[in-house]
Structure formats: structure tokens, C-alpha cells
Amino acid sequence: MSRVKAIGIDVGSTTAKIVAVDENGEMIWRYIEPTDPRIEDQVDRFLEKLKEELSISDEELKKIPIVATGYGRKLVHQAKKKLTEITCHAKGVYKSLGHGGTLVDIGGQDSKVIVISNDGKVVDFTMNDKCAAGTGRFLENTAMRMKVPLDKMGELALSAPEEVKISSVCTVFAESEIISMIAHGVAVEPILKGLHRGLISRIVAMIRSVGLTPPLMLSGGVVKNPAVRKMLEEATGQKVILPEYPQFMGAYGAALIALESTKSEN
Secondary structure (H helix, E strand, O other), rough: OOOEEEEEEEEOOOEEEEEEOOOOOOOOEEEEEEOOOHHHHEEEHHHHHHHHHHOOHHHHHHHHEEEEEEEHHHOOOOOOOOOOOHHHHHHHHHHHOOOOOOEEEEEOEEEEEEEEEOOOOOOEEEOOOOOOOHHHHHHHHHHHHOOOOOHHHHHHHHHOOOOOOOOOHHHHHHHHHHHHHHOOOHHHHHHHHHHHHHHHHHHHHHHHHHHOOOOEEEEOHHHOOOHHHHHHHHOOOEEEEEOOOOOHHHHHHHHHHHHHHHHHOO
16 A cells, blocks of 8 residues: 555646655655656656655555646646645645744745745745746856856855945846946856845835745745755844755645645545
């Protein structure tokens, strides 16, 4: 008999994640890879990997509920429910940390600020999905342009004693501004520090629009960047708390909701 009682799948713009939970809602298996343009095929592969690694038969898998979230959720045809990232991230983070607060989730194509109550409910939220500025894509584009490894951007930014202001709020114009700075001999590190500062200023504006209810929590792939965490703490005066698996919070929340559906049916 499989220990897996529910599955959550989060198809984001940059990465796709799958999480399996046991009857207590504990995360017992997880997997992540870059999002494939052929999402249906990718989900099929995910489920095959799950079956193989956890020794689950086809018949057992058919009985396990699946909930999908993320921008590609509608293409997960195996899912019994398809829910927004707001709901799933809130659920995953609340279960992981055991308390409410203000959650900042910086994704590849959008950023979200979610206020979560002490009993795990979404009180308010705001989302930036119209412009890449304030998202992981903003950093990725610049890393490529400046030939800096994405996983080194934060360290390099923090190493700069000074920073240059990036005045453009649009990714395209900011890129032009950066090209001009490089042409005038400005060093990479202060440019990166200014770039991160610009991203954080947009996130902080989003936080202020819904109000900061401590503690401040952070999820999403960008949390691996130390400059984002440090500058967010400086700008808000709040210590940033991370769940154990920050990139998996959407998929984890989806799995928890799938688990709840089985309990309500019994």
C-alpha cells in the first residue's frame, strides 16, 4: 500500500514542481525541473518518475488525488482540481511554518504578496504579473546580458561597497540603461547592487499596498539569492523567514488541498 495519499503539481513559468504527501500532510517526495513547453508530456514524465521511485502501481496512482496550480495548471489533465497560486502558496507556507504573516513569493514571471491569517486563511494579496520588473525574469535577463552566472548575482551585488541607481522601472529600458553604464566603464558589481535594489523597491511597494503583517516570509526560486533576502530585510526592518523547501510551496499547498479532499469524501 502506497504511503502517498495526495499529489500537488505546480507548473510555473520557469520551473515545474511535483510534491507527494502522506496521510499527515508531510512532504515525502518532491521533484523539480525547468518547465517544458510540452507541459502535458512533462507531467506524464513526473508521474512516471513518482511511480518508479516510490514503487506505485498504475492502479494505485489512479486512486491518488492530484491538484494542480501555476500558470500551466489547466494543462494538467490528471488533476481533479486546478487552483490559483495564491491559495496553494498560502496553504503550503502555513503548513510548513505553522503561522501566518506576510508571504512574498518571487517567481519567474510574476511576484505575489499574500497576507495570511493566524488560522491559515488568505486575508489579502497583490500580484505583479503585467511587467517583468520585480520578478526573477528581471534578474535572469540581466545575468545573461552581463555574462554573470545567475547563482552568483546576489554575492556579487553584496560585495559592492557602492551601488548605481537603475532609474527605469521597465526591464527593457533598464537593460538599455545597464548597457550604457557598461559602455561608460561602470563596474559590474555596483550595477548589480542597484539592480537588486530596484527589484526590492518594487516588492516593498507591493507589501505596503496590502500592509505588512509580521513575520515576513519568503518563497520561490529567487530566495536562493542572498542579496534579495538581505535587502528585503533592510528595506522592511523585518527578519525574513524561509520555509525548508521554498521553491515547492505551491506544489506542497496543492498536495495538501488534494489530501483535504480525500478526508472530506470519507
